[in-house]
Amino acid sequence: MRELSVLYVRNLRNETLSAGCVIVMHTFRCAIEKILDWHPHLFLEVHIVACVAVMRSHSASPAVFEVTCENIVSDWLGEETQFRLEVAWSEETERNAERLRATIQTRPMVEMAASALAFILTPNIVNLGQLDVTNYGDRADYRSLDLPSVLEISGTETASELARRHREKVAQALENPFGLDAYVVVCAFSTFGHLIRFSYHGWEE
Amino acid sequence: MSDPKKQYTKALKEAMRRKSEILSKAQAFWEIGMRETAQPLWLSAATYEEHIAPMLDALGRELEGAMHRISAASCYEKAGDLSRAVNLYRAALSSPLREDTREEVENLLSACLIALNHQPSESTSSIHLSPRWG
Numbered sequence: 528m529r530e531l532s533v534l535y536v537r538n539l540r541n542e543t544l545s546a547g548c549v550i551v552m553h554t555f556r557c558a559i560e561k562i563l564d565w566h567p568h569l570f571l572e573v574h575i576v577a578c579v580a581v582m583r584s585h586s587a588s589p590a591v592f593e594v595t596c597e598n599i600v601s602d603w604l605g606e607e608t609q610f611r612l613e614v615a616w617s618e619e620t621e622r623n624a625e626r627l628r629a630t631i632q633t634r635p636m637v638e639m640a641a642s643a644l645a646f647i648l649t650p651n652i653v654n655l656g657q658l659d660v661t662n663y664g665d666r667a668d669y670r671s672l673d674l675p676s677v678l679e680i681s682g683t684e685t686a687s688e689l690a691r692r693h694r695e696k697v698a699q700a701l702e703n704p705f706g707l708d709a710y711v712v713v714c715a716f717s718t719f720g721h722l723i724r725f726s727y728h729g730w731e732e
Numbered sequence: 733m734s735d736p737k738k739q740y741t742k743a744l745k746e747a748m749r750r751k752s753e754i755l756s757k758a759q760a761f762w763e764i765g766m767r768e769t770a771q772p773l774w775l776s777a778a779t780y781e782e783h784i785a786p787m788l789d790a791l792g793r794e795l796e797g798a799m800h801r802i803s804a805a806s807c808y809e810k811a812g813d814l815s816r817a818v819n820l821y822r823a824a825l826s827s828p829l830r831e832d833t834r835e836e837v838e839n840l841l842s843a844c845l846i847a848l849n850h851q852p853s854e855s856t857s858s859i860h861l862s863p864r865w866g
Contacts, residue, residue, distance in 0.1 A: 568749045570757035573764055627764070635763045657745060660752040660759070661803035662777070662810070664840060667759050672740060672748065704799055704833040 553610040555603070555651060556589070560617060562646040569658065571646060573627075577636045578643035579616045580624035581684070585718045589615035592644070592714070597726035601652050612647065612723065633684070637716065641682025645712040648725055649678065653710065663704075670705065676727075677703045679711045686717040693724045706730055738791040744784065751780035755807070762810065771811050778807035782820070798827035802837055805844075814848040 535546050559575050582590040592612040596604060604610065616624075627636070649655040656673025669678040679700035683692055693713040700709035708730050715722040740748075758773035781804035788797035805820035821841040825834065 568753050570753060570760055573760040631764050639760070639763065657749065658752065659748045660755045661781075661799060662755060662759065662806040663799075663802060664806060664836070667756070672745060702832060704830055705795065706830065 552593075553604070553607055554613060555610060555647075556613040556615070557647060557651075558615045558617065559643060559647075560620060562643060565650055566646050566658070569646070569660065571643065574639045574643040574646070575616075576620060576623045576627045577631070577639035578614075579620045580628045581637055581640040581682075581716050582614065582616070582721070583621060583624060584628070585716055585721065588621075589613040590721055592721040592723050594648075594723040594725055596652075597724070599653060599725060599727055603652055612644070614644070614647070637682040637684055638680070640716065641712065641714040642680050644682075644714050644723065645678065645680045648712060648723075649710070652725070653727075655710065668703075670703075670707065674708075676708045676710055677705065679703075679709055681712075682714045682716065684716050686715045686719065686722060689713060689715040689722055689724060693726070697726065697728055701728055701730055703730070737793050740791070741787075744787050744791075747780060747784050747787070751777055751784060754780065755803075758807070758810070774807045774811035775813070778804045778811065778813075778816070781807060794828055795830075798824045798829055801827070802840075805840070809840075809844055809847075814844055814851060817844050818848060 535543050559578055562571050562575065582588075590613070592614065594610050594612050596608050596610075599608075649658075655671040655676060655678060657671070658678065659670045659672050661668045661670070669680070670676070671678065677700060679696050681692055681696050683689065692715075693711065696711050696713055697709070700711050703709060709728045711724070711726045711728065713724045754773050755777040758770045758777055761767070761770035761773065781800045785797040785800040785804065788794070788800060801820050801824040805817045805824065808814070808820065809817040818841065821837055821844060824837055825841070829837065
């Protein structure tokens with residue numbers, strides 16, 4: 528499913544000086560505002576603005592994420608385990624993001640930003656169908672009503688934390704009180720390149 | 733062995749859809765500090781959860797029913813209605829729960845009882861009990 532591009536470097540007489548192959552990753556492009564259409568039964572307006580507030584502090588629109596998948600079965604993805612996610616946003620959302628950044632603490636904003644990105648991955652990469660939200664203590668839990676799975680999401684602005692955070696979230700997700708399988712999305716926002724880990728884990732008693 | 737759980741009904745999925753919309757709104761407003769705006773939404777979401785829980789029980793999905801009672805309790809707690817929160821945490825504890833979940837809910841119940849004991853007296857004196865026959 529990857530595109531193969533061949534690059535030629537030529538001189539002014541159109542003689543080939545060198546050639547090289549570049550493997551172009553599968554790319555999914557969208558505007559962050561589209562998650563409202565994909566999840567009409569969830570209130571995600573604030574998540575969108577939070578996501579833009581975090582993305583714009585590291586990069587211009589569109590922000591590019593390198594997504595690494597683990598155990599993800601997806602028609603769109605095929606046999607691939609990595610793809611590029613390009614997320615654009617509107618000027619109006621950018622103006623709202625400026626205001627939000629001044630009023631909300633960083634941690635909840637990054638968590639909401641990660642949720643917005645997770646709501647791109649479902650339904651587009653894996654369709655979890657209708658998501659039910661429950662409140663459990665201080666956290667929001669998402670559960671698919673169409674697949675026996677929960678969705679665990681987290682975000683960080685420290686790229687080096689990604690692996691550790693992902694391990695923590697997998698463990699947490701597999702302790703879900705429903706005894707269901709888990710999809711885990713962890714996003715790392717960074718000026719040096721945004722990263723996402725998207726994985727699926729079967730629940731074992 | 734066949735799974736005794738029945739499929740979600742259309743009415744149940746619709747109730748869960750509407751509840752998720754309200755609850756996600758409450759959570760978002762709460763996170764950005766608009767707590768007064770979130771308060772009636774927490775109450776509304778809690779009411780939905782209370783209705784959803786027995787519908788799940790009736791489908792043989794008692795564990796899910798218990799989780800929705802915990803969610804209802806948690807929403808009432810956020811809305812400041814600690815008495816209802818306590819009742820729902822207790823109702824959830826009387827259901828089949830995983831052992832680690834039970835421990836967590838017992839901790840949530842203890843914290844809620846402590847908060848209830850420290851609640852200012854005017855909030856309890858303002859409770860208006862209207863006669864059912866009135």
